[in-house]
Amino acid sequence: DQQVKQNSPSLSVQEGRISILNCDYTNSMFDYFLWYKKYPAEGPTFLISISSIKDKNEDGRFTVFLNKSAKHLSLHIVPSQPGDSAVYFCAAGRTYKYIFGTGTRLKVLA
Amino acid sequence: NAGVTQTPKFQVLKTGQSMTLQCAQDMNHNSMYWYRQDPGMGLRLIYYSASEGTTDKGEVPNGYNVSRLNKREFSLRLESAAPSQTSVYFCASSESGGAGTEAFFGQGTRLTVV
Numbered sequence: 001d002q003q004v005k006q007n008s009p010s011l012s013v014q015e016g017r018i019s020i021l022n023c024d025y026t027n028s029m030f031d032y033f034l035w036y037k038k039y040p041a042e043g044p045t046f047l048i049s050i051s052s053i054k055d056k057n058e059d060g061r062f063t064v065f066l067n068k069s070a071k072h073l074s075l076h077i078v079p080s081q082p083g084d085s086a087v088y089f090c091a092a093g094r095t096y097k098y099i100f101g102t103g104t105r106l107k108v109l110a
Numbered sequence: 111n112a113g114v115t116q117t118p119k120f121q122v123l124k125t126g127q128s129m130t131l132q133c134a135q136d137m138n139h140n141s142m143y144w145y146r147q148d149p150g151m152g153l154r155l156i157y158y159s160a161s162e163g164t165t166d167k168g169e170v171p172n173g174y175n176v177s178r179l180n181k182r183e184f185s186l187r188l189e190s191a192a193p194s195q196t197s198v199y200f201c202a203s204s205e206s207g208g209a210g211t212e213a214f215f216g217q218g219t220r221l222t223v224v
Contacts, residue, residue: 004152032210043114043200043215044153051210089152096141096160096207097168100152 003027004092006101014109019077021104023090026071030092030099035064035075038087038103047088048075080108112136116201116216123191123223131186131219133201139214141207142184143168144176146197147218153200159184160207191223 005024013019023033031052036044050057050064050073057064063076077084085108091098117132135142140161145153145168155168159178173195175187184203188195198220202213 006152034210034212041217043202043217045215046212049210049212091153096143096158096166097155098213099169100145100154102150102152 002102004090004099004101006088006090006104008104009102010105010107012107012109013080015082016079019075019080019084019106019108021075021077021088021090021106023073023075023092023101024071025073025092025099027092027099028068028071029094031094032092033064033066033073034091034098035062036089036091036100037084038089044089077106080106082108082110084108114201114203114214114216116199116219118219119217120220121222123188123221125192125223127191128187128189129191130188131199131201131221132183133185133216134183135201135203135214136182137203137205137214138181139203139205140181141204141211142178143202143204143213144174144184144186145200145202146170147200148197156186156199158207191221193223195221196223197221 034049035047038044087103143158144156157176162181201216204211204213
């Protein structure tokens, strides 16, 4: 059973517009959520995280929203840039053991 | 500033062969991890080491062993490789395993078992 789901395998967005990537989870015991970005032939790189006691965290163009009642989080990228084209993974868990989603491939069109 | 270094980057094994994937980090991190990534599966934790001298199983430990050689190095061993272990393997490290601590990943090892 997948505890962390990213139901959209891919997403295309025009440069300058907002990109919204979604993630759903099933385990209410998760207390931290992270987003990673991955380019081809590279390892994932950390983007942003949020604690379960918060509902929003912002870092520059990246904002993560957490809706605990719906067990849903989303990553907003505004404005989207061609360099943002990558695979985005959400991860959820507690100490050490994070469960990753299957990823969403974002393509930002120039 | 190398970060997390994995060797080798590519490897082809025959079924039943053994090999060790090497990982070293130069950030003085306490915690280290091994993940595998398969198409449509995301990253799955194989083993982790919370600190030097300790190791614990992750989601998919069967068929693997690990050694935390020292604070810098964490190796993953396949004793008898199987085609199901064909995957991309990532090593990662973090300052601690504390909630929300970001992990730094290596570039990955692409392993094919034939």
